Amino acid sequence: MLTFARGRRLRTGLSATALAAAALGGLLQPAQAADGPGPADGGPRHDKSLQQQLDRLVAQDDGPPGVIAVLTREDRTQVYTAGVGDTATGRPPRPDDHMRIASIAKAFSGAVALRLVDQGRLSLDDTIGEHLPEQPAAWHAVTLRQLLQHTSGLPDFSASPRFLEILGADPHHVFDSRRLLDFVAGEPLLFQPGSLYEYSNSDNIAVALMAEAVTGRRYEDLLRDLVYRPLDLRRTSLPVGFRLPRPYLHGYDVLPPAEPEDISEVVGVSGIWASGGIVSTPTELGAFIRAYGGPALLSEKTRKEQLTFRAGDSSEPAGPGTNAAGLAIFQYTTRCGVLYGHSGNFPGYTQLAATTPDGTRSLTFSINTQTSKSNKPALLARLRTVQEDFACALLKGH
Template sequence: MRRKGIAVLATAVAAMSVAATISPAVASSSSPARSAAVVAERVPPNAEAMRRAIAGLPSADATAAQVRLGGKDGRWLGTSGEADIRTHRAPKGDERFRAGSITKTFTAAVVLQLVHEGKVRLDGTVQHYLPGLLPAGYPEIRVSQLLNYTSGLPSADFPADFDWQYAHRFTSWDHKELVSRAVGRPMEFAPGTKQHYSNIGYNVLGLIVEKVTGRSYEREVRDRVIVPAGLKDTYSAANDPRIQGRHTRGYQAVKAEDGTSRLVDVTEWNQSITWASGDLVTTTADLERFSSALFQGRVVPKPELKLMFTVPDVLAYNPSGDPAKDRKATYTSGLTRVEVGKTVVYGKTGGRYGYLNGFGATLDRSRTLVYSVNSTDAKGETPPIVGQIIEAGFGK
């Protein structure tokens, strides 16, 4: 249930993508598992900065990285590190990984398609679509507010510490339970008045999708987004703790009482605890295809697509009450707007234990980026390599 998306975006900031297929020409050093392998056709000018950004893996912060650059200046694929630290297998750049909260963009796309078809109304309420789901004392909450994180719903009450999460890594969670564990508490704020990034709203959206279509959320994502966008290696994990096909393995650094750390393999993990907010498995190539199709209006019809590039005019939720900590909202309906230097980028980050990822692009798609980093502390502080990747992709 990671809120790291906003932390990743706020650090140096923004996770991103778009592009197409990348063709031959591989250059690598004598130790390919530990330095960047590169594939390119017409090489963009920021490729060398990106190569330096991802070199030197595995390190204490990350075991592997896969990056794709795209846009008007060319395309480039770089990899570094070890996809599996036991075998020292180097990543090729087409390995699957856990997408985390990037799943929310897919969920938003499905909902906005249903809005376009008249099956869901943006001003329709949770109480209308899912009567009895929320406590009677809650105010009416609109679909639009779920989409842009302004619903005011409290987050699900799950312990955040790694030991508890790891002990429950094979638990299959009921989708309604994800909501019921949250709504026993008071609303955080009046709907529409603040923005608070969390998973709860998107899991409610998953339930609405199932209610209005009469089909599973997973099937709707597959038939409405994954198949039409030509995504070959993306799927909803559901209750399967494994990652199907070739993939990078994820690791979490765990400290012992004596201060030393060991890496725990966290690849096998039931993602039902995130469901419609974070259970997808994908590849960097598929995220390029998806974001390219999305930005061009081939996933969400253009009238509704505007919402994915519109940030609500509210402040971010500030539970401290200190006005000095007030910040403007940055999330749209399914994406995030971020300024990297003077460059405005729209994209989405996501992470699960062992995996930190992002995709995004400028509105004209002149610069695009997709990355997946196998962070050894994906729920902690964002590792420097992520900021370096973002800076190389969208900096000067």
């Protein structure tokens, strides 16, 4: 997760003093709703109260210009939208729009690693020292399990002053993604591995590097062969630069009373890579989370390890209900039941993808501005309330 802190303006014109790691009115069009099979043929009814929740979210002064929520129940899909996916044209968000999925990319690196565990290429007890001996000796005892569950103690490279200085001077700077950990190579572990939980972008960089080390293949190729192709994800990718494939959901910096500023392509993703650089669509993100959070992608043995949760440890930003951390996945215990998923935020975007444990139902919820516990916490609180209402609709609907 990358967060823009407010302050002086970058050369791009974006309000920011730094890109710091931790986890990014009159233009609104009438609310939209696009359903799959309707009530006449047995499909779910459009819920007016859910639509009103979205309408109120985008009507807030600091709220997103647009929002899209996609609920899938087996072969039936409902799409709820409010506001706009592009303030210049006024068009609504669409389920096939490309968008930055932010830290949900960590679930993809988890999928790669856990599929390699299923293949016997990796073990959850394998260490950084075994596969990445060039990394600092102090890190060598950290295991794959600890990386996937954010209990490694690795310092977060994206909070490094040098990293932030480079990115602040040139948000399009092309980093060597495989050398991102160099920014914190001189720092000690934050705590004894396994003793505490600390969400860190460094963890999933190390996961991807371990996957490359044991296979001799590029992480991007592993994503293609182990995740995209088996799930038929044709519009999901891990780009290097700052451009988004067309069409895309535009992301905005919202700082009233100024007009929302389009920052969709302000930041290059080479500096976040396996921790947050993936681009997907609401439709494909739903297909992924149903497979990864459900039983379709992993063996029963590996899935049992994946779903061993640490109570109280939250995704970033926190998802609906009470959060608990598994291996590159979170448990969201809502008032209506349990979902498995992941969240994320990046400049211009805040994301949630969640599924029922059986993998038959999913919710993706995307807004085109950034919120987190350190950036617009009141908006995040409102967002989590709306997300829980949608989660209840997913869990209770037929």
